[in-house]
Amino acid sequence: MTVSSADEDTPLSQLNTSPAKLKDQHAPYFSDNDSDDDDDDMPLANVSNFAKKRNAALAQISDDEYEDSERSEDSANGVKKEEDDDYNEDDEDVPLSQRSTTSNNSNSNGTVKSETLVKQAAKKRKVKTENGKTVAKTTAKKTANGKKTTAKKPTAAAAAKKATANGKTKTKAASKKVKKEEEEAVKKEEEEEEEEEATYKWWEQNDLDGEIKWETLEHNGVVFPPDYEPLPKNVKLIYDGKRVTLPPEAEEVAGFFGAMVETDHAKNPVFQKNFFNDFKQVLKESGGCPDADITEFEKCDFSEMFAHFEKVREAKKAISPQEKKRLKKEKDEFEEKYKYCYLNGRKEQVGNFRIEPPGLFRGRGAHPKTGKLKRRVPPENVIINIGKEAAVPEPPAGHQWAEVRHDNNVAWLAMWRENIMNSVKYVRFAQNSSLKGISDFKKFEKARELKKYIGAIREDYRKKLKSELMIDRQIAVATYLIDVFALRAGGEKSDEEADTVGCCSLRYEHIFLKKPNKVVFDFLGKDSIRFYQEVEVDKQVFKNLRIFKKPPKKPGDDLFDRLDPSILNKYFQSYLTGLTAKVFRTYNASKVMQEQLNLIPNEGTVNEKVVKFNAANRAVAILCNHQRTVSKTHETGVQKISEKIEEMVVQRIRLKRMMCQLDDKLRRKKAKKEYFAELKSMTKKQEVDIVKRAISKEHERIMARFKRDQEKLKYEKQDSHLSKAEYNEKLKQLKEDHKERLEKQKAAGQVTLAEAKKQEYEIKSNLTVEKLEQQVEKLDQRINNTMLQKQDKEDNSSVALGTSKMNYIDPRLTVMFSKKFDVPIEKLFTKTLRDKFAWAIESADADWEF
DNA sequence: TGATAAACTTAGGATCGAACCT
DNA sequence: AGGTTCGATCCTAAGTTTATCA
Numbered sequence: 001m002t003v004s005s006a007d008e009d010t011p012l013s014q015l016n017t018s019p020a021k022l023k024d025q026h027a028p029y030f031s032d033n034d035s036d037d038d039d040d041d042m043p044l045a046n047v048s049n050f051a052k053k054r055n056a057a058l059a060q061i062s063d064d065e066y067e068d069s070e071r072s073e074d075s076a077n078g079v080k081k082e083e084d085d086d087y088n089e090d091d092e093d094v095p096l097s098q099r100s101t102t103s104n105n106s107n108s109n110g111t112v113k114s115e116t117l118v119k120q121a122a123k124k125r126k127v128k129t130e131n132g133k134t135v136a137k138t139t140a141k142k143t144a145n146g147k148k149t150t151a152k153k154p155t156a157a158a159a160a161k162k163a164t165a166n167g168k169t170k171t172k173a174a175s176k177k178v179k180k181e182e183e184e185a186v187k188k189e190e191e192e193e194e195e196e197e198a199t200y201k202w203w204e205q206n207d208l209d210g211e212i213k214w215e216t217l218e219h220n221g222v223v224f225p226p227d228y229e230p231l232p233k234n235v236k237l238i239y240d241g242k243r244v245t246l247p248p249e250a251e252e253v254a255g256f257f258g259a260m261v262e263t264d265h266a267k268n269p270v271f272q273k274n275f276f277n278d279f280k281q282v283l284k285e286s287g288g289c290p291d292a293d294i295t296e297f298e299k300c301d302f303s304e305m306f307a308h309f310e311k312v313r314e315a316k317k318a319i320s321p322q323e324k325k326r327l328k329k330e331k332d333e334f335e336e337k338y339k340y341c342y343l344n345g346r347k348e349q350v351g352n353f354r355i356e357p358p359g360l361f362r363g364r365g366a367h368p369k370t371g372k373l374k375r376r377v378p379p380e381n382v383i384i385n386i387g388k389e390a391a392v393p394e395p396p397a398g399h400q401w402a403e404v405r406h407d408n409n410v411a412w413l414a415m416w417r418e419n420i421m422n423s424v425k426y427v428r429f430a431q432n433s434s435l436k437g438i439s440d441f442k443k444f445e446k447a448r449e450l451k452k453y454i455g456a457i458r459e460d461y462r463k464k465l466k467s468e469l470m471i472d473r474q475i476a477v478a479t480y481l482i483d484v485f486a487l488r489a490g491g492e493k494s495d496e497e498a499d500t501v502g503c504c505s506l507r508y509e510h511i512f513l514k515k516p517n518k519v520v521f522d523f524l525g526k527d528s529i530r531f532y533q534e535v536e537v538d539k540q541v542f543k544n545l546r547i548f549k550k551p552p553k554k555p556g557d558d559l560f561d562r563l564d565p566s567i568l569n570k571y572f573q574s575y576l577t578g579l580t581a582k583v584f585r586t587y588n589a590s591k592v593m594q595e596q597l598n599l600i601p602n603e604g605t606v607n608e609k610v611v612k613f614n615a616a617n618r619a620v621a622i623l624c625n626h627q628r629t630v631s632k633t634h635e636t637g638v639q640k641i642s643e644k645i646e647e648m649v650v651q652r653i654r655l656k657r658m659m660c661q662l663d664d665k666l667r668r669k670k671a672k673k674e675y676f677a678e679l680k681s682m683t684k685k686q687e688v689d690i691v692k693r694a695i696s697k698e699h700e701r702i703m704a705r706f707k708r709d710q711e712k713l714k715y716e717k718q719d720s721h722l723s724k725a726e727y728n729e730k731l732k733q734l735k736e737d738h739k740e741r742l743e744k745q746k747a748a749g750q751v752t753l754a755e756a757k758k759q760e761y762e763i764k765s766n767l768t769v770e771k772l773e774q775q776v777e778k779l780d781q782r783i784n785n786t787m788l789q790k791q792d793k794e795d796n797s798s799v800a801l802g803t804s805k806m807n808y809i810d811p812r813l814t815v816m817f818s819k820k821f822d823v824p825i826e827k828l829f830t831k832t833l834r835d836k837f838a839w840a841i842e843s844a845d846a847d848w849e850f
Numbered sequence: 851t852g853a854t855a856a857a858c859t860t861a862g863g864a865t866c867g868a869a870c871c872t
Numbered sequence: 873a874g875g876t877t878c879g880a881t882c883c884t885a886a887g888t889t890t891a892t893c894a
Contacts, residue, residue, distance in 0.1 A: 356884070364862080364885065410857070424856065425884085439858080488860095489888060502887085526887055527861055565888070566852095582859080582888060628862065633877080701872080800862070802880090807860055830880060 200346045202434045203441065203839040213411045213435060217386055219341035219350060221393030222414050222427055224379070225357035228252045235308040238301035239292045247286035253279045253373055256360045258305025265362060271371030272297055275360055278373035341413065341429075342390075349430035350413060355382065361420045365498040365528025375419045382416045411435050421496070432835035441839055444810045446578050447586040448850060453575045454587070458483065465540040471562040475571050477544045478503050478560055482568075482584050485533065486623050488526060489565035489581035500524045503581070504563045509555040517542040529627050589620045589808035594850040596620075597817050610827050611792065613817060618795060620804045628800040634793075641790040645783060646690050652779045653679055653687065659772045666769070692742055699738040706734065805829075811837035812844035819846040 228248060236243040237254050246254060257275050260266045276297040283289060294300070319327070338353040355377050363370035379399040386392060388406045395401050402416075414427040429435050457479065464476035481487045481503050490502020501510060501523050510523035517539050525531045537545075548559045565581060572579040596616030600609070656676060660667045667676055805814070811829075815837075818825045825834060825841060834841060 352883075354883090362863095362885080367885090412857075415856090421885090423885095426857075428858085443859085491888065493887095497886085500886085527863095527885075529862080569889075580889065626861080637877085705872090803861060832881070 199838075200434055201839075201842070202438055203843055212408050214387070214408050215344045216389060217341065217343055217408070217413070218390035219386060219393070219413050220337045221353075221384060221395075222382060223335065223338050223354045224396060225355060225376070231255065231305070231308060235304050238304060239289075239294055240296075240299040241301075242292060243304075244289050244291035244294070246283065246289055249286035250279065250283040250289070252358070253282050254300075254302065255305055255309075256358075256373075258302035259309045260360070261302050261306050265360070265371065268370065270366070270368065271360070274369060274371035275373070276300075278371075282373065343429070343434065346434075348433045348435075351428045351430040351433075353413075353427055355416065356418070356425065363498065365500065365524060367498045368496055369420055372420055377416050377418075382414055384414050385410065385412055431832065432838065437836070437839050440811075440836075443583075443586060444590070444812070446576075447583055447590060447810070449576060450579060450583055450587045451591075451850075453579070454483075457572075457575055462538070462540070465538070465544060471567075473544050474548070474560045474563045475568060477541055477548070478563055478568055479571075480538065480541050482581050483588070484537075485521070485535070486585050486588055486625070487531075488585070489568065491565050498524075498528055500526060500528055502526070504560050504565050504568060506559040507555070508549055508553055508557045508559060511545060511549075511559065513542065513545055513549065519545065525625065529625065531625050585624060586808055589624055589804055590810040590813060590850045592623055593617070593620050593809045593813050597813060600817075600821070602821055606823050606827065609821050609823050611788065613814075613823070613828060614792070614801065615795075617801045617805060617809070618799055620809055621799045621801050624804055624808060626800040626803040627798055630797045634797050638790060638793060638797075641786060641793065643690075643693065645786050645790065647694050648779055648783050648786070649678070650682070650687055650690050652776055652783070653682065655772050655776050655779065658767070659769050659776075662767070662769050662772070695738065695741050699734070699741075703731075703734060706730065806833065806836075810850050811840035812848050813850055815840050815844040816846060816848040819844075 230248045231251060237246060237251070237258070238244070253275075257266060257279070265271045280294065283294060335353075339350060340347050341350050342348070356374070358376040359374050361367075361369055361372045361374045379395040379401055381402055382395075383403045383405055384392065384401050385405045385407055387408075392401075392404050412426040412428050415424050417423070418425055461476040461479045461483075464472045465480070467473050467476065482489070488502035490505040492505060493500065501507065502525060506523065510521065512520040512522070514520065517536050518534065519537050519542065520532075520534045522530070522532050545559070548561075553561075569580045572581065572583075593616055596619050597613070600612045600616065656679060660676070660679075666672060811833075814828050815825065817823065818828055829837060829841075
């Protein structure tokens with residue numbers, strides 16, 4: 001994180017403190033010792049020199065300028081004027097008069113690229129200045145890292161084969177164990193047979209570049225959702241108290257809503273309005289309702305429909321396991337041909353081969369179009385992309401494809417346009433496909449390349465923070481935010497979408513400034529996930545943010561009024577081709593992961609190591625603001641664990657008391673002071689309450705089981721079930737027992753502390769202090785584990801680890817961890833992820849570094 | 851060359867199904 | 873064995889970036 005330049009106004013430490021702060025509050029695995037391992041041997045001397053020079057020239061005005069801006073904060077100056085005042089005073093290279101009228105006066109260091117930037121910015125708001133900046137052309141050095149290690153690795157299938165062979169030669173003398181291993185190997189091999197056939201180790205190829213995506217492509221098209229089946233006659237929409245019949249087209253739409261009346265969506269007025277408008281439209285298109293003129297949403301009663309769908313759901317659940325299995329098999333067989341395709345002759349998986357079924361659009365957050373009808377997609381709207389030589393899949397009988405295309409520059413098999421946002425949906429290759437793998441690999445290699453430039457980028461933006469050009473300051477601050485807080489680029493959105501923002505689209509109201517350098521971010525990001533952070537930022541960043549918020553800017557206005565992602569990305573490309581805002585997220589995520597993993601000691605059980613790995617993963621997820629809504633069951637789940645811990649603690653206390661009872665000198669031993677301290681940690685009442693609660697829980701379990709067993713016996717018409725009288729008698733008895741036990745505890749709770757101390761336990765004759773000690777030790781272990789479990793649950797309640805594991809953390813880091821720490825990769829990657837990241841699993845070893 | 855469309859990645863929630871716990 | 877819990881997978885929305893076109 002450290003930037004190597006020394007700048008008196010804004011010391012290095014500033015840049016360091018904020019991320020460190022952020023880290024501290026969230027994750028235990030960040031080190032304070034933020035050692036600098038950034039690569040600073042930048043090939044960008046020109047940039048730096050120029051920036052340095054200009055900065056030196058401007059150094060003394062920049063503070064004044066800040067003061068000016070503070071003083072004139074509530075002045076009635078127009079924005080343009082104000083900014084001219086701020087930035088255009090002292091420029092030895094380009095006179096003010098010229099700057100405000102021409103954009104084409106480059107100095108000796110200027111390049112075309114920077115002019116383009118300025119021009120682009122001018123589009124967003126008139127800004128007429130000149131920006132000189134030299135771009136050092138940097139060749140993307142391709143890292144051949146992966147290849148180095150791959151060759152020596154046998155494939156999984158080959159390994160299995162080898163194991164089999166070994167097994168065979170040894171069988172003679174062999175133990176059952178070997179035989180079993182052999183069987184497993186064979187089985188494994190069989191399982192992987194298909195895979196073997198499909199496995200193409202693209203990562204062992206040299207040439208991954210090239211704009212063409214495939215040479216030949218064969219596939220079987222797409223699967224359409226089943227046609228609509230009208231509801232049974234006894235299920236109707238009730239309108240204004242009357243059961244009405246709808247044309248099937250309209251009934252289907254009503255049914256979509258009817259199925260979700262109990263959800264939050266259905267209670268959302270926007271959703272209701274959008275649904276109802278589209279419903280009325282479909283009703284009109286399909287001939288209207290003969291029984292009533294349906295005009296008011298409030299008069300619609302979907303309860304019959306809802307009940308019907310509930311029933312269907314129950315029925316589905318109730319299907320016998322065998323039947324379920326059969327249906328599943330049937331489905332799989334039907335889908336088999338769609339699931340796979342042939343890319344350059346090799347079998348590869350298709351991802352989403354199903355055309356999305358019609359339904360009500362479930363937009364996230366406050367989406368203006370939520371609830372609108374997402375219409376059924378006819379084959380006539382579907383474009384097929386397939387190899388020239390391949391057989392074109394047949395459209396459903398009586399239908400046509402919209403078009404059949406042979407475009408090998410793209411990586412989709414079919415596409416259609418949806419009617420909500422009028423955007424395009426694609427059928428693509430699966431995550432484990434070579435094309436996806438290649439682009440993943442390239443993504444992470446690009447992020448690793450950024451390592452080499454990040455030092456210079458940071459150095460530059462720290463200087464640019466004081467630039468006399470508004471656009472440069474905005475670029476600098478935006479880059480800072482993207483780099484340090486992992487913000488997304490933040491493209492412009494239409495008002496037909498939810499109002500969410502990223503860096504470039506941040507508005508006045510999304511940040512609050514607190515002197516001297518605190519910033520509170522509060523806005524909705526992608527998927528309307530709230531980004532809330534109170535952080536300290538670089539002083540100059542703070543000053544600039546103040547300037548960006550200066551009147552006449554007001555709520556609703558863009559903070560970065562000169563910026564959009566394309567301007568920013570063009571700037572990034574001047575360092576490294578292909579460098580865009582999102583690369584910073586990948587880079588910082590993987591960097592953090594690497595650092596976190598480096599802090600983990602190689603000790604403890606596999607499970608303990610997995611827990612630590614997850615903690616590192618969590619640090620990354622927090623950096624990326626990956627959240628999930630806390631589940632409804634979370635609170636009770638935590639409560640349950642807490643109770644379990646309490647109960648174990650009480651048990652431990654009692655064991656220790658027994659020890660004292662066996663040997664009453666024990667308690668007074670100095671060395672044991674701490675050991676017995678917890679005997680006083682609870683009041684008698686607390687202890688008794690916990691025990692009573694445990695008793696009650698146990699009682700509930702017993703009762704439930706008894707009742708269930710009886711029900712079952714009765715249902716199976718077994719004679720053994722109790723008669724009504726017997727049943728009640730037994731029930732009564734159970735209740736009595738429970739009551740009695742509670743009473744006993746109550747009595748115990750009423751004794752004074754002094755009395756309690758004297759209270760004696762019944763101790764079995766063979767029980768010794770040593771045995772008790774062992775029990776306590778075991779209990780300690782269990783309590784510890786449970787507490788860890790609880791902590792983990794709490795920490796993860798609102799953090800989603802999956803997204804970063806899937807998209808941001810270089811999988812080779814995970815593989816490195818797996819190998820270095822002897823943690824089976826299965827503990828870290830699910831089956832899906834192992835397939836997706838097969839390239840990483842085979843190419844990284846224990847000392848791989850991001 | 852700038853606006854827009856297309857193409858591709860990233861994202862959280864719903865649903866499914868296996869493991870776990872009585 | 874049955875219910876519950878939890879992780880994995882499915883689904884598709886929502887971003888970013890690149891390509892295209894007037």
